[in-house]
Amino acid sequence: MALINDGYLEFEELNKLQKLPSEERYAKGPVAVIECVQEIPCNPCEAACKFGAINVGNPITNLPTCSHDKCTGCGVCVSKCPGLAIFIVNKAYSETTATVGFPYEYMPTPSEGMAVSAVNRKGEVVCDAKVVKVVNPPAFDHTPVVTIEIPKEYADEVRSIKRL
Amino acid sequence: MLERDVLVVGAGPAGLAASIEAAKAGADVLLVDLNMKPGGQLFKQIHKFFGSSAHRSGTRGFDIGLKLLEEAKEAGVEIWLQSTVVGAFPGNLIAIEKGVDGGAKEVITLKSKKVIIATGASENVVRFKGWTTPGVMGAGAAQTMINVNHVKPGKKIVMVGSGNVGLIVSYQLMQAGCDVVALIEAAPKIGGYAVHAAKIRRAGVPIYTKHTVVEAIPGEDGTVCKVVIAQVDDHFNPIPGTEETIEADTVTIGAGLKPATDMVKLEKCQLTFNGPFGGFIPLHNDKMETSKSGVYVAGDATGVEEANTALEEGKIAGISAVESLGLISPKEAEKRRIEIWDRLEALRMGPFGERRQQEKDNILKEYEEKIGTAVEMD
Ligand SMILES: Cc1cc2nc3c(=O)[nH]c(=O)nc-3n(C[C@H](O)[C@H](O)[C@H](O)COP(=O)(O)OP(=O)(O)OC[C@H]3O[C@@H](n4cnc5c(N)ncnc54)[C@H](O)[C@@H]3O)c2cc1C
Numbered sequence: 413m414a415l416i417n418d419g420y421l422e423f424e425e426l427n428k429l430q431k432l433p434s435e436e437r438y439a440k441g442p443v444a445v446i447e448c449v450q451e452i453p454c455n456p457c458e459a460a461c462k463f464g465a466i467n468v469g470n471p472i473t474n475l476p477t478c479s480h481d482k483c484t485g486c487g488v489c490v491s492k493c494p495g496l497a498i499f500i501v502n503k504a505y506s507e508t509t510a511t512v513g514f515p516y517e518y519m520p521t522p523s524e525g526m527a528v529s530a531v532n533r534k535g536e537v538v539c540d541a542k543v544v545k546v547v548n549p550p551a552f553d554h555t556p557v558v559t560i561e562i563p564k565e566y567a568d569e570v571r572s573i574k575r576l
Numbered sequence: 577m578l579e580r581d582v583l584v585v586g587a588g589p590a591g592l593a594a595s596i597e598a599a600k601a602g603a604d605v606l607l608v609d610l611n612m613k614p615g616g617q618l619f620k621q622i623h624k625f626f627g628s629s630a631h632r633s634g635t636r637g638f639d640i641g642l643k644l645l646e647e648a649k650e651a652g653v654e655i656w657l658q659s660t661v662v663g664a665f666p667g668n669l670i671a672i673e674k675g676v677d678g679g680a681k682e683v684i685t686l687k688s689k690k691v692i693i694a695t696g697a698s699e700n701v702v703r704f705k706g707w708t709t710p711g712v713m714g715a716g717a718a719q720t721m722i723n724v725n726h727v728k729p730g731k732k733i734v735m736v737g738s739g740n741v742g743l744i745v746s747y748q749l750m751q752a753g754c755d756v757v758a759l760i761e762a763a764p765k766i767g768g769y770a771v772h773a774a775k776i777r778r779a780g781v782p783i784y785t786k787h788t789v790v791e792a793i794p795g796e797d798g799t800v801c802k803v804v805i806a807q808v809d810d811h812f813n814p815i816p817g818t819e820e821t822i823e824a825d826t827v828t829i830g831a832g833l834k835p836a837t838d839m840v841k842l843e844k845c846q847l848t849f850n851g852p853f854g855g856f857i858p859l860h861n862d863k864m865e866t867s868k869s870g871v872y873v874a875g876d877a878t879g880v881e882e883a884n885t886a887l888e889e890g891k892i893a894g895i896s897a898v899e900s901l902g903l904i905s906p907k908e909a910e911k912r913r914i915e916i917w918d919r920l921e922a923l924r925m926g927p928f929g930e931r932r933q934q935e936k937d938n939i940l941k942e943y944e945e946k947i948g949t950a951v952e953m954d
Pocket residue numbers: 585586587588589590591608609610611614615616617618621624625626627659660661694695696697716719740741742744745836838839874875876877880881882883884885886
């Protein structure tokens with residue numbers, strides 16, 4: 413498995429281990445994609461979601477599951493997940509583009525409108541991107557959630573940006 | 577002579593939790609730590625913690641530390657910093673080298689009815705050619721440099737070890753503005769949590785499993801300037817001809833931790849060897865009492881685990897100590913211990929926890945077989 417040998421998830425691997433949003437759900441707008449696939453003792457994502465979309469339950473080592481229909485794509489869980497393993501994907505952003513929201517804890521924090529390089533799970537640059545939103549309220553406790561706009565075909569691949 | 581109900585050694589999460597429990601029950605508690613600040617590992621941990629939300633996970637380690645300190649203060653725990661236990665003598669006497677103003681030390685003898693040892697763990701070393709070259713250091717040391725002292729250990733880092741410490745410290749080195757140019761792991765797979773590995777992969781750090789560091793080469797100034805790595809065979813021996821040279825000025829070693837047992841040895845508590853828990857550990861029962869009556873242990877000192885497990889074990893030790901002081905009833909103590917052991921069991925599940933649960937069970941069993949009941953202090 414690429415994940416435990418090389419440190420990144422192949423999309424196919426992720427698809428097998430986590431329930432991903434359906435294409436119908438994606439068509440409705442932003443939604444959380446949880447890329448947490450190991451049974452570790454962790455559950456802050458569950459408490460973070462005030463819409464009750466995320467469930468870990470008992471025991472705490474259960475994988476989190478997301479009821480994508482309850483999820484509004486608000487991004488609160490993204491900032492609360494210590495594994496930085498939750499992303500907000502909006503495949504309905506425009507005709508040709510999608511957005512990906514991810515936690516970004518490096519300095520400097522990107523600013524809206526900035527041109528950046530989007531990277532995949534391996535850290536390889538995939539395409540150019542534009543920062544469309546940076547959300548960093550005190551409640552996020554220094555984990556800004558950065559949203560970038562990318563060509564739609566890369567929405568399942570892009571998960572961060574090259575460090576500035 | 578100075579007298580206290582409970583002496584707690586080590587002010588990490590385990591020692592703080594134990595102190596809070598004991599002080600809340602009305603005990604006179606003295607907490608000593610050799611560091612300049614209380615909190616143990618917690619104040620180095622700038623990342624959000626794993627664990628259950630009931631344990632304030634999703635909160636950064638140092639914020640958990642601040643909260644615990646506040647609780648300890650409220651409960652009336654007395655804390656001595658830069659203070660080390662240097663001797664344990666018959667009659668419940670403990671010699672403490674107390675840090676006083678101006679960096680001086682004063683040796684104080686304390687008569688303490690109960691002792692709780694929560695001294696945590698220390699870093700393992702790895703030996704290779706050039707391992708004493710300036711620029712080679714423990715991952716924990718590098719973490720202290722960046723997160724406590726705000727000094728970068730170097731610009732280009734080679735991290736050795738892919739356990740959670742290696743992965744998290746790599747991430748934090750990048751947050752501090754360093755480049756992690758390689759992460760080396762001798763085993764065929766990553767040791768720590770995949771989500772931690774994924775965040776550094778995403779940041780472009782190459783991860784070399786089945787590799788080891790062979791040599792750190794000093795430059796003209798005598799500090800590390802190149803690092804040679806190589807593939808290893810199934811017995812972890814470097815395979816000749818597979819060497820690669822990496823430009824780097826720092827090598828950080830995250831090769832695991834081992835429980836700090838100096839203090840339990842001083843108290844002559846019986847030890848047992850336990851590989852998965854990191855080495856020699858004090859035998860203890862489900863009250864966290866050692867082979868010596870009135871001496872309790874908690875946290876990484878009983879086997880390297882996590883802050884959450886350290887906290888819970890600390891609570892058990894605190895509760896048991898005040899139970900034997902007669903400050904709470906055995907019934908109440910037992911009820912609370914059962915609740916805590918249930919929570920601990922939940923924390924020791926899944927592929928990363930099961931083994932620790934088994935080992936903990938074995939240790940409790942070994943205690944029953946070899947010791948049964950703790951013997952009185954000499
Ligand atoms: C990089 C890293 C990341 C981590 N991330 C997490 C995480 O996300 N979640 C989690 O739950 N856990 C995490 N941990 C683990 C957690 O920090 C430890 O398990 C926990 O701190 C152990 O608590 P403790 O109280 O047993 O020991 P420590 O925190 O190590 O405290 C021991 C204290 O004892 C003092 N001491 C030692 N010997 C003496 C002596 N002779 N006299 C006086 N004082 C003494 C030391 O100065 C120290 O302050 C992480 C650890 C590391 C290194």
